[in-house]
Amino acid sequence: MLYHIWTVGCQMNKADSERIATALERLGLRPTSDKENADVIVLNSCSVRRSAEDRVLSKLGSLKPLKRARPEMIVALAGCMVGNDIASLREKLPFVDVFLKPQEGDELLRLVIERRSCSPPTFLSAVKDRSGDFEQADGIADCVEEDAQSTSDKLVSEPTRWVPIIYGCDNFCSYCIVPFRRGRERSRSPEDILAEIREMVQRGATEVTLLGQNVDSYGHDLPDKPDLADLLQLVDDVDGLYRVRFLTSHPKDMSDKLIDAVARLPKVCEYINLPVQSGDDTILKAMKRRYTVEEYRNLVRRIRTRIPDVSLSTDLIVGFPGETREQFESSYRLLEEIRFDAVHVAAYSPRPGTAAARLPDDVAAEEKKDRLQRVEELQERVATENNAALLGKIVQVLVEGKNKGKWQGRTRTNKLVFFQSDDNWLGRLALVAIEKTGPWSLQGSETGETRVERAQTPLSIGREGEG
Ligand code: SF4
Numbered sequence: 001m002l003y004h005i006w007t008v009g010c011q012m013n014k015a016d017s018e019r020i021a022t023a024l025e026r027l028g029l030r031p032t033s034d035k036e037n038a039d040v041i042v043l044n045s046c047s048v049r050r051s052a053e054d055r056v057l058s059k060l061g062s063l064k065p066l067k068r069a070r071p072e073m074i075v076a077l078a079g080c081m082v083g084n085d086i087a088s089l090r091e092k093l094p095f096v097d098v099f100l101k102p103q104e105g106d107e108l109l110r111l112v113i114e115r116r117s118c119s120p121p122t123f124l125s126a127v128k129d130r131s132g133d134f135e136q137a138d139g140i141a142d143c144v145e146e147d148a149q150s151t152s153d154k155l156v157s158e159p160t161r162w163v164p165i166i167y168g169c170d171n172f173c174s175y176c177i178v179p180f181r182r183g184r185e186r187s188r189s190p191e192d193i194l195a196e197i198r199e200m201v202q203r204g205a206t207e208v209t210l211l212g213q214n215v216d217s218y219g220h221d222l223p224d225k226p227d228l229a230d231l232l233q234l235v236d237d238v239d240g241l242y243r244v245r246f247l248t249s250h251p252k253d254m255s256d257k258l259i260d261a262v263a264r265l266p267k268v269c270e271y272i273n274l275p276v277q278s279g280d281d282t283i284l285k286a287m288k289r290r291y292t293v294e295e296y297r298n299l300v301r302r303i304r305t306r307i308p309d310v311s312l313s314t315d316l317i318v319g320f321p322g323e324t325r326e327q328f329e330s331s332y333r334l335l336e337e338i339r340f341d342a343v344h345v346a347a348y349s350p351r352p353g354t355a356a357a358r359l360p361d362d363v364a365a366e367e368k369k370d371r372l373q374r375v376e377e378l379q380e381r382v383a384t385e386n387n388a389a390l391l392g393k394i395v396q397v398l399v400e401g402k403n404k405g406k407w408q409g410r411t412r413t414n415k416l417v418f419f420q421s422d423d424n425w426l427g428r429l430a431l432v433a434i435e436k437t438g439p440w441s442l443q444g445s446e447t448g449e450t451r452v453e454r455a456q457t458p459l460s461i462g463r464e465g466e467g
Contacts, residue, residue, distance in 0.1 A: 017044045023105070027112055029112070041066075043060060044078045049349055074098065160398070165218050166217065197235060215246050215248060259306050271312075274299070279293055312340050316331060387438065392434065395417060398410060418441060418442070
């Protein structure tokens with residue numbers, strides 16, 4: 001049997017798709033990029049923005065004729081779009097066989113097992129193994145949209161892997177659907193996380209990103225209340241791992257202890273995604289973000305003092321209900337002032353069921369588009385200038401794969417770098433002299449290899465500009 005997974009949304013969705021793929025492969029299925037020939041098609045959906053939902057619905061629509069021609073094919077809708085009202089989804093999408101809420105991934109496996117006449121209990125325990133259940137949270141940064149590649153290949157050779165450490169979110173930001181779809185925060189135990197990471201390292205991973213919708217609140221619900229800084233220390237000690245990242249932080253929950261851990265631990269990359277969402281206090285209050293612009297500024301100052309070479313990215317919403325031109329200008333000025341390395345900007349769209357959806361969506365579509373465009377133009381200029389500072393420097397790149405004949409990887413500060421070489425660099429740490437810079441990527445020549453081994457490597461080895 002062949003399976004095909006299509007994923008839209010954030011990195012949590014991507015991680016979740018990998019888990020579904022792993023479970024299906026443990027049942028003996030093989031991946032295919034050709035959905036026409038697939039026996040199982042999973043659409044892993046996102047409902048954080050209306051545009052993502054629209055893409056999923058259009059993708060689902062394109063499956064209708066396939067399902068009509070091959071009724072034995074299993075079509076599954078997973079992810080954020082599957083809320084509590086499955087009955088109305090069934091009515092709307094009768095050709096979908098199974099709707100997978102994050103906690104109910106077993107449904108799909110049962111169906112596959114039924115078709116293959118296997119023994120459910122054995123298979124379900126075998127496939128769930130260390131992957132835990134299928135819960136996932138969601139985010140609004142770093143959206144992905146992709147068809148599944150061969151997960152077997154990824155398990156063997158993909159150097160960068162995603163590791164969910166906390167599911168759900170307790171914050172209830174007024175515009176966000178995640179707490180309603182993903183439930184309250186649930187942390188995985190450090191033992192479980194470490195076991196999964198060690199297994200990934202054995203299979204060739206050299207970088208892990210610890211994921212949570214609100215990753216900074218990790219551990220508050222566990223017996224000994226370990227926090228993210230404690231967990232980072234444990235992960236930093238895993239042999240064979242070169243790098244550790246974490247996503248997504250909430251400004252109100254980022255502690256000085258966590259900042260110190262990022263500054264101190266050699267494998268933890270100096271890259272922090274810190275969504276600000278607005279540069280105006282009234283809008284932040286209406287968003288229920290629970291920090292002020294000044295508190296956010298102070299946090300950025302503390303981070304930059306403690307980690308001078310840190311790279312910061314942020315998320316911003318434009319056109320939130322009631323956002324005046326002047327309030328938008330405050331956001332714009334904040335971006336100019338902080339000069340983030342990356343900004344994920346989105347035009348507000350109401351999500352039914354959220355508190356903000358009860359407010360009039362009163363910023364005209366054209367105005368939202370204009371604000372979005374201004375932010376994108378500003379960010380292109382800032383990123384161009386930030387990246388130009390790396391010209392002539394040597395940076396450390398963890399090589400993730402090949403793209404159009406060039407090796408492609410990321411610096412510790414999450415900048416995309418391309419270089420040419422006939423050697424096999426996959427999963428290795430290359431030192432690259434930067435020869436060309438642009439807003440979205442850097443290009444250069446490989447000058448050697450390095451390794452990050454905690455005991456013997458000075459902290460500066462991975463810092464851009466010091467190679
Ligand atoms: S912190 Fe806010 S925006 Fe992020 S997932 Fe939780 S509720 Fe949504």
